[in-house]
Amino acid sequence: MFKRIYAVFRARNLEFLRDRGTLSWNIVLPFALMFGLSFIFSGDRPQYTVGILQPADANPQPFMETRYVEFVAVDDETAGLRKVARHQLDLLVSFTPPARYWVNPDSARGYFAELALLQAGTTGPLTKVSIQGEAVRYVDWVLPGILAMNMMFSCLFGVGYVVVRYRKNGFLKRLRATPLRAIEFAIAQVASRLVLIIAITVLVYAGTSWLLDTRMDGSYFALFAVALLGCVTLISLGLLIAARVTSEELAGGLLNLAAWPMMLLSGVWYSLESASEWVRQLANAFPLTHVLSAARAIMLDGATLGEVLPQLLVLALMSAAFLGIAAGIFRWRAT
């Protein structure tokens, strides 16, 4: 019995070890994740987030030296005030004369941030303005993230794996012998997965909304448009990753390479507002960041379709690029 087990064990090991792409990937991925995460989350994490209304005062302010406070530049006063009202910013401060600060009296973190500001003092007189508003529940904030994450995994793996399997078992080669073109195959895959994922996402959203009474300040049509375009972009990315790969294990590695950074850095679980500049820039390269930014703007801030147009344009450009490159480099055969 052990002889047989060993024979199969050995053959499988050889198969794995000789698949250089998969082997390398299995070693590289955990290293990359560990180094990436340790780099991103290195140092003491700030405890409070304070918005500084721009343009900032040229005089150095002692409060800006306070430890454990993340200072975020805020260009738009209205948007900053909305964040204070919703407890997304603990304070909003304008040091430009006449100096003022805005705080939500219902926010415990706002209370402590205000104490730190007053203790540090300012170079001139400072006026307090109170703003009322309910905190955005974490469940309201995280719902778009969870829906988008589910969408992302389904798009990437649902398309990527299937295409590689079709290639390996010769089904793609058979299709190649018909008048079907690569771009037609790619569009069919996008459309097929799109219908399924959108249906599932709508179902999950409706159920969650009904059970948890989640917040929806914008239009359902705008949210649907974001979900639709986001799905197309993520499916196109799945197709691009699977365009030439012939091993399911390597495809899995590459799909994880695309999925995990998005899950960690696109703002699925936490806001990127306090992340360093380079992390925010890096996150902008991920389609999921734009999907989430647009979806949260619609659901939590009541943004219109026009207001999320920049995110939609980025997603449309990414989709066109991913799909075009995937069709261009597409490989029908395994060998």
Added chain:
Amino acid sequence: MAAILQARHLRKEYPRVVAVDDVSFEVAEGICFGLLGPNGAGKTTTVEIIEGVTPATSGEVYYCGRPADARFREEAGIQFQNTALQDHITVLETLQMFQALYDRHADLEHIIAECSLRDLLHRDNRKLSGGQRQRLLLAVALVNEPRIVFLDEPTTGLDPQARRNFWELVNRIREDGTTIILTTHYMDEAQILCDEIAIMDAGRIIAIGNPTELLHRQYSNAIVELPLADVKGKLSISHKVLETQGLIEIATDDVNAVLQQLSQQAVGLNRLRIRQPNLEDLFLDLTGHSLRA
């Protein structure tokens, strides 16, 4: 009859091997043309170059007198040696999906009847037997009412009955006027189905023509076969003698003389067999090794 297909100086090089080496032939419309050779002879690579799924290193393929293009793809039906179909999809759904990829449509009912798929229409592809699966793959190759059909080793792995059924099916398709390009390493299959054959070995065509004419051209004799075990000691005979697979084969144009010599050497003749040379003999003579090697 005009050539429907012409292959001109096809060559396919891989880093360490030349799989197809200057292969040229043409196929008249309406015939069954066989590419015959052992595994690794370059048959599949040759047809896949013609089908457009494998790029040639050099050479050209002409369909109806013009370089093979979109029209060829539309009018060709192809059955690969190994093709997986989609899981959880039925036979009927498979046929409908493939038919939708073409502008030309055959009568699906006719194909279903021709390929004996009527009772299998709602069966999942995964639950088909080897013979049923081959019939479905042939049906898939026919959904666009092709003028030319490529069948790559279509009966490999089938039991003898399933093979014979498949041959009948191929004959019916040819009778409808469809050109068939068949690759096979079964010489009986080639001899039964093909009007013309090209024998390939090591990437090259070593003989081409009508199977009967090729045999007549090469042989004017018969072959006397004896089990090796029936020949005690060394056989002394004035004819060409070959030992192969436990048999002694004596090629002769004078069977009576051979029988007389064997009797004189007290060789038992109870298991003796006299037969005409076949394609396997031809292959052996041309290459020096067996077709099934």
